[in-house]
Amino acid sequence: TEIRPVKDATPVKTLPDAQTVTEVTHWTDRLFSFRVTRPASLRFRSGEFVMIGLLKDDGKPLLRAYSIASPSWDDELEFYSIKVQDGPLTSRLQHIQPGDQIILRPKPVGTLVHDALLPGNRLWLFSTGTGIAPFASLIRDPQTYEDYDKVILTHTCRDVAELEYGRKLVENVRNDELLRELIGDGLDKLVYYPTTTREESPKMGRITALLSDGTLFKDLGVDDFGAENDRAMVCGSMGLNTDIKVILEGFGLREGANSEPAEYVVEKAFVG
Ligand code: A2P
Known part of the structure; x- marks a missing residue:
């Protein structure tokens, strides 16, 4: 042939x-x-x-x-x-x-996944701007509440209007029949901590500043933040990611990956 x-x-x-x-x-x-x-x-x-x-x-x-x-x-x-x-x-x-x-x-x-973190009690989700997107997925995932006793979502934007997507998201999660059951009747398993930096709002300041000066922990009644209990996921601007890494490492948390889970993970938000 x-x-x-x-x-x-x-x-x-x-x-x-x-x-x-x-x-x-x-x-x-x-x-x-x-x-x-x-x-x-x-x-x-x-x-x-x-x-x-x-x-x-x-x-x-x-x-x-x-x-x-x-x-x-x-x-x-x-x-x-x-x-x-x-x-x-x-x-x-x-x-x-x-x-x-x-x-x-x-x-x-991606690295902002449960598999990249070692088991822990509290999950901190630190976001700025559109960096809240992966956490919008995670806080609607039942596994998040099965794996952790407490889930804290912080979202920092320039002004109040930019917080609206997240505010609505959290409201919908709390009103969702199935998720509501996992978050508990007091709805206290999911903590939402919005802050603004360029417009007056109930809580002002960069999350890095609020972490460093103890305001965040004081507001939430946390006095034992550390590698034993706490896990963190970070998604935001390059500046946030770099600055918060230093702070988390200062508390003894180590960066994890899919191949080697540890105490925190970081990913850059899409920036256009
Ligand atoms: P700031 O207004 O002080 O710059 P953007 O809209 O530019 O992506 O920023 C989203 C939010 O992230 C803003 O509130 C901004 O605060 C904040 N931000 C920017 N850089 C940092 C950083 N290095 N650490 C913490 N937050 C930051």
């Missing part, structure tokens, strides 16, 4: 992994969230991220890392994003509407 070269075969154009937008919410002129259909085969661990994006004019995909904000039991996927007016992706992504398609590569990865 003759084997013919395939040199003039046209290359197969790989179709992007398209998903359909089902809902878009604009929180401020800098922030929006959206929901898309979930590929039937996609399994992920709460806290992980995927690459999502749009096709460029030249037909090539433009992708960025986005934390999945929805819990793994949800039949849709939710994302929370900033809008950067001259950002290559978000300048266009902010205009998506229900019915539009986006590209979603179904390969979830």
